[in-house]
Amino acid sequence: MMKKRNILIIFGVILLILILIIMFKKPSKEKPKGQNNNPLNNLNIKIIERKEEAKISVNDLIKIGDTEEFYVINTDKDKTTLIGKYNLYVGANYKYDEKNDKYILDKTISSDEKGYGLQNEKAVGNISKDKETIGGVYFSSSNYWVDSNNKLISKYGTYENKDTNWVINKIYDNNYKGTDYTNYSIAYFIELYINKLKELGVKEVEGRILTYEELDNLGCHLVNLVVECNNAPEYLKNSSFYLGTAYNDTFVYTNKYEILPYNGNNRSMFYKGSYLSFNEELPVYSLAGVRPVIKINTSDIK
Numbered sequence: 001m002m003k004k005r006n007i008l009i010i011f012g013v014i015l016l017i018l019i020l021i022i023m024f025k026k027p028s029k030e031k032p033k034g035q036n037n038n039p040l041n042n043l044n045i046k047i048i049e050r051k052e053e054a055k056i057s058v059n060d061l062i063k064i065g066d067t068e069e070f071y072v073i074n075t076d077k078d079k080t081t082l083i084g085k086y087n088l089y090v091g092a093n094y095k096y097d098e099k100n101d102k103y104i105l106d107k108t109i110s111s112d113e114k115g116y117g118l119q120n121e122k123a124v125g126n127i128s129k130d131k132e133t134i135g136g137v138y139f140s141s142s143n144y145w146v147d148s149n150n151k152l153i154s155k156y157g158t159y160e161n162k163d164t165n166w167v168i169n170k171i172y173d174n175n176y177k178g179t180d181y182t183n184y185s186i187a188y189f190i191e192l193y194i195n196k197l198k199e200l201g202v203k204e205v206e207g208r209i210l211t212y213e214e215l216d217n218l219g220c221h222l223v224n225l226v227v228e229c230n231n232a233p234e235y236l237k238n239s240s241f242y243l244g245t246a247y248n249d250t251f252v253y254t255n256k257y258e259i260l261p262y263n264g265n266n267r268s269m270f271y272k273g274s275y276l277s278f279n280e281e282l283p284v285y286s287l288a289g290v291r292p293v294i295k296i297n298t299s300d301i302k
Contacts (some may be wrong), residue, residue: 001144020039022291035054036240038200039057043064043065043200043201043202044063044064044302045062045063045064045202045300045301045302046061046062046063046302047060047061047301047302048061048062048063048069049061056075056080056298056301057072057075058072058073058074058075059071059072059073059233060072061085062080062082062301064197064200064202065200065201066201066272067118068082068084068118068119068197069085069112069119070082070083070084070294071083071085071233071235073214073218074214075298076298077298078297078298079295079296079297079298080295080296080297080298080301081294081295082293082294082295082296083210083235083291083293084226084291084292084293084294085119085235086119086120086121086239086291087119087123087124087135087239087241087289087290087291088118088119088120088123088135088189088193088289088290088291088292089109089113089115089116089117089118089119089120089122089135089193090095090109090116090123090135090137090290091108091109091123091135091136091137091189091287091290092105092106092107092108092109092133092135092136092137092287093106093107093109093132093133093134093135093136094106094126094132094133094136094287095132096131096132096133103126103133103162109135113267116195117193118193118194118196120135122134122135123239124225124239124240124288125239125240125241125256125287125288125289126256126287126288127239127240127256131289134289135289135290136287136288137186137189137242137287137289138182138287138289139182139185139186139188139242139252139288140176140184140185140186141183141184141185142170143246143249143250144173144176144185145169145171145173145246145249150229151249152169152246152249156170156171156173156246157169157170157171168213169210169245169246169253170244170245171244171246171252172186172190172208172209172211172244173185174187174190174191175187175209177190177191184295186209186242186280187208189290190207190208190209190292191207193207193292194206194207194294195292197294200235202296202299202300203297204296204297204300205295205296206295207292207293207294207295208244208293209241209242209243209244209290209291209292210241210243210255210291210293211243211244211245211288212243212245213245215227215232215236215243215253215255217235218233218236219231219232219233220232220236220255222253227253227254227256228256229255232261236255239289239291240254240255240256240288240289241288241289241290241291242254242256242288242289242291243255255291256286256288
């Protein structure tokens with residue numbers, strides 16, 4: 001009888017332990033099937049430097065993820081437009097040969113390099129003749145913004161004076177982004193960057209480059225064919241980059257001291273073969289860089 005009672009006691013203790021295990025077992029963190037488990041859906045887009053409390057203002061500094069930083073250039077309740085703090089690390093590096101007054105190719109930046117296609121403080125384009133060009137690219141393989149009579153195509157805007165003042169146009173066009181000889185433009189690198197931002201977890205984002213009008217609104221102005229940024233924010237002075245505005249049928253604007261030709265003769269922005277086949281030498285002119293401009297949902301900024 002005693003033995004039977006001991007067995008019952010042992011059975012009861014085991015049953016109690018099982019009940020306690022079930023009661024205190026932590027619920028599984030596994031999400032229901034079909035729900036996205038990607039932690040990047042919680043990507044942090046935050047203001048790290050602001051001009052005014054409790055609102056987003058022009059020139060606020062925004063950070064996306066761990067590496068990408070932008071300044072606000074326009075905002076409303078729905079959308080906020082940002083310009084990268086730095087140029088993209090793409091293109092090629094050139095060194096200036098003072099004796100022969102030309103730029104010599106140092107290296108083509110490989111897509112295998114760490115940080116390729118993202119912003120990089122080193123990628124300054126060409127900022128002066130005695131400095132190395134880092135992250136320089138060609139603007140395009142053709143002057144696609146004009147027709148066979150060298151007139152501005154209407155979808156790109158208007159101009160005030162054919163010879164001297166094409167500032168009311170927007171020629172950035174992601175239909176010209178192929179890597180073949182006849183269909184390349186700077187949009188190739190912007191689209192590459194947008195894809196990288198989406199990989200980081202940015203859900204809705206559009207990309208392009210800055211226009212001359214926007215640069216003018218931010219404090220840089222064209223004076224005697226030279227873009228001067230004396231009264232502009234520092235982030236517009238730390239590198240050279242192309243603008244999405246044509247000066248005329250041959251030249252495009254940059255933020256720096258010169259207006260650069262897209263392609264053509266001895267002062268060439270013209271690439272050979274493919275977008276990664278950079279000329280061994282660039283007489284007189286070097287290459288500007290790629291500064292991304294993006295538009296995101298204002299509600300995504302925390």
